[in-house]
Amino acid sequence: MKILLILSHWRTRNTFLNKFVVTSSYPTLTLEQLVSVTPDHYEVDYVDERWQTVDVNWDGDLVGISTLTLSANHAYEIADEFRRRGKTVVLGGYHPSAVPEEAKQHADAVVIGEAEISWPRLLADYEHHELKPFYRSDPVDPAAIPSPKRLPEFRTSDGIVQATRGCPYRCKFCAVQNVEGAMFRTRPVEKVIEEIKSLQRTRFLFADSSLTINSTYTKQLFQEMAGLNVHFSCYGNIDVLNKDEELLKLAHEAGCEQWLIGFESVNQETLKFIGKKTNKVEDYAIAVKKIKGYGMTIMGLFMFGFDTDTNDVFDSTLEAVYKMDLERAGFAIVTPYPGTPLFDELEKEGRILTRDWSQYNLRNVVFQPKNMSVEELRDGRESVAKEYYSFSNCLRRGFQDENISIDRLVNRIVYDYFINRFYRI
Ligand code: B12
Incomplete structure (x- = not known):
């Protein structure tokens, strides 16, 4: 059986660059953790939408989509598209956990909360044609949380x-x-x-x-x-x-x-x-x-x-x-x-x-x-x-630290000014 895991991410128009960009290139553990709790006998593909594009013609059986609230509309669109093409879709993550009934309108099943117990259970049910609409588990025993599977193709992994x-x-x-x-x-x-x-x-x-x-x-x-x-x-x-x-x-x-x-x-x-x-x-x-x-x-x-x-x-x-x-x-x-x-x-x-x-x-x-x-x-x-984050304030903060080396100083001013303008912090 073939599974596709997607970390959904919505692109926004950035006023500074005047084009659509991913909102963040920060690391996240979500995909890494989901891959690690997927039993070994399944074939797993994965897509981090910040770096990759979802191929709706993907040839497999079950699609798991993770979404925060900000990217939920977009995640639902992908979910609907896969379901139109006959795939079984599961939604999980912060937003589906908060509004499972809403998420269920776009999925065959919704995982509420942590995946470590629910996800393997769901996959076994799916194989036995006994998929349930909602999955929820007790808080996971921390000793039983496996190490995330690092995904070397993503530089933030x-x-x-x-x-x-x-x-x-x-x-x-x-x-x-x-x-x-x-x-x-x-x-x-x-x-x-x-x-x-x-x-x-x-x-x-x-x-x-x-x-x-x-x-x-x-x-x-x-x-x-x-x-x-x-x-x-x-x-x-x-x-x-x-x-x-x-x-x-x-x-x-x-x-x-x-x-x-x-x-x-x-x-x-x-x-x-x-x-x-x-x-x-x-x-x-x-x-x-x-x-x-x-x-x-x-x-x-x-x-x-x-x-x-x-x-x-x-x-x-x-x-x-x-x-x-x-x-x-x-x-x-x-x-x-x-x-x-x-x-x-x-x-x-x-x-x-x-x-x-x-x-x-x-x-x-x-x-x-x-x-x-x-x-x-x-x-x-x-x-x-x-x-x-005005340029003068970034400069002032940078020069305040008397012991800072010149490369750290330049780094910090550039980081403060450009990165924060970019993300509109
Ligand atoms: C790192 C982080 C980020 C990173 C990456 C997030 C990302 N996924 O793209 C960055 C910096 C980019 C980020 C950005 C934002 N974040 Co943030 N972030 C976090 C943080 C600190 C850790 C996330 C993480 O890696 N957790 C560890 C993993 C293993 O847990 P997990 O993602 O929850 O996944 C588990 C379950 O949810 C479940 N699961 C998840 N997905 C799926 C899918 C399926 C199919 C299944 C079965 C299960 C499942 O299984 C996993 C294992 O148990 C959390 C707080 C936290 N402690 O989780 C906030 C948090 C997730 N972020 C939050 C927010 C608000 C944001 C922003 C909106 C903030 C902003 N500045 O605009 C943006 C939104 C970006 C977007 N893509 O929409 C909120 C989420 C609120 C919400 N309802 O959406 C949180 C909870 C913080 C909080 N206390 O409120 N964030």
């Missing part, structure tokens, strides 16, 4: 590792619950280390929601990583990064270059509104200073448009970001992804403005904001991003 699954925090806006759930699970350290050692490249991202949820585990992992001569970025929360200097020291020694931190807001009332219990605004500046003190940089992530935000949120955020002197920052418009408490709440209040999922890209306003107009929110975010 070696750039990502996942040590844990799940997040207990349940922030109102976060979609992670739809797949990984609230049960936090850690993979055996030796397995993760083995995986890191086998990577062809020495720079990667941890796909984990947060590596500060269980700092005892993370410290053990970082200790084992010291000496491997790797460099990585990872997500973490401010409550732990603010306090745990041992973790910061071990992170630096393990090769951590950058912490990605969801600050989300500089207003405590907003943090309470979104249920982000890990964040205290008063801790921000102290944590940032400590992280920098251990030689690591920070990418701060912020969101605009919560019900507690008023028109002054743009200036106050920018001011705080400058004060904290973050090396990088991402500014997003609050986006209620389906399956999140935020989506349900806004829908109940009749404030969801569109279900055109291709608009759910963190740059468009897809709901009616409470204290400002749609235009004010969209333009406010855009002006913050433009100001923060």
Whole structure:
């Protein structure tokens, strides 16, 4: 039996380049993990739509398509096309897991949540002509998660590792619950280390929601990583990064270059509104200073448009970001992804403005904001991003680090300015 696995990706018109481009060339583990959990006796083809084109005349039996919300419309089109040609189609990933009934209209079966148990089960049912409409499993035992199959033809395939699954925090806006759930699970350290050692490249991202949820585990992992001569970025929360200097020291020694931190807001009332219990605004500046003190940089992530935000949120955020002197920052418009408490709440209040999922890209306003107009929110975010990534600001940030080498300096200015203009961060 022949299976085709597709990582769907939607192309957008980039205003900077004035042409259609893939929205990102960042690494993802999705396809790699799906290939690895597909039993060996099946013949598997795969397509990452960022680098390849789907051939709808593909000659095989079953097509599995993965989609996030942003690319869902496009994924449905491919699914419909394959079904018209008599193929059996399965949809999975964040969006189908959040709205399985919607996804089912375009597929023969939908996998809700993780694939490790459901996917082999589904394939066996298919072979016995007993395919069911929906598959869902208990949270997967982390020790039973196989290492992803690296796909050498994709240059990003070696750039990502996942040590844990799940997040207990349940922030109102976060979609992670739809797949990984609230049960936090850690993979055996030796397995993760083995995986890191086998990577062809020495720079990667941890796909984990947060590596500060269980700092005892993370410290053990970082200790084992010291000496491997790797460099990585990872997500973490401010409550732990603010306090745990041992973790910061071990992170630096393990090769951590950058912490990605969801600050989300500089207003405590907003943090309470979104249920982000890990964040205290008063801790921000102290944590940032400590992280920098251990030689690591920070990418701060912020969101605009919560019900507690008023028109002054743009200036106050920018001011705080400058004060904290973050090396990088991402500014997003609050986006209620389906399956999140935020989506349900806004829908109940009749404030969801569109279900055109291709608009759910963190740059468009897809709901009616409470204290400002749609235009004010969209333009406010855009002006913050433009100001923060103006050429002069990129230059200033680059020259701030006295110890930076000239090649790293040029690299950083180019990265900050062009890459961020390109992605319209
Ligand atoms: C790396 C990453 C990226 C990468 C690559 C994503 C990609 N797939 O193209 C980049 C940087 C490009 C990215 C971009 C975006 N991302 Co992102 N990203 C992640 C991150 C951190 C890790 C993804 C990963 O590799 N996970 C590990 C793999 C193994 O898990 P998985 O993909 O969920 O797959 C498992 C199951 O879902 C299932 N499964 C998945 N697909 C299928 C298909 C079939 C057929 C079956 C059977 C099973 C199945 O099986 C897998 C194994 O169990 C996640 C958070 C997270 N922890 O997952 C956010 C996350 C997926 N991203 C998110 C978002 C919002 C975005 C953006 C919209 C942000 C933006 N700036 O615009 C874009 C959208 C890009 C797009 N293509 O549409 C949201 C998803 C929300 C949603 N409902 O869509 C997440 C959950 C973050 C969050 N906390 O909200 N992202």
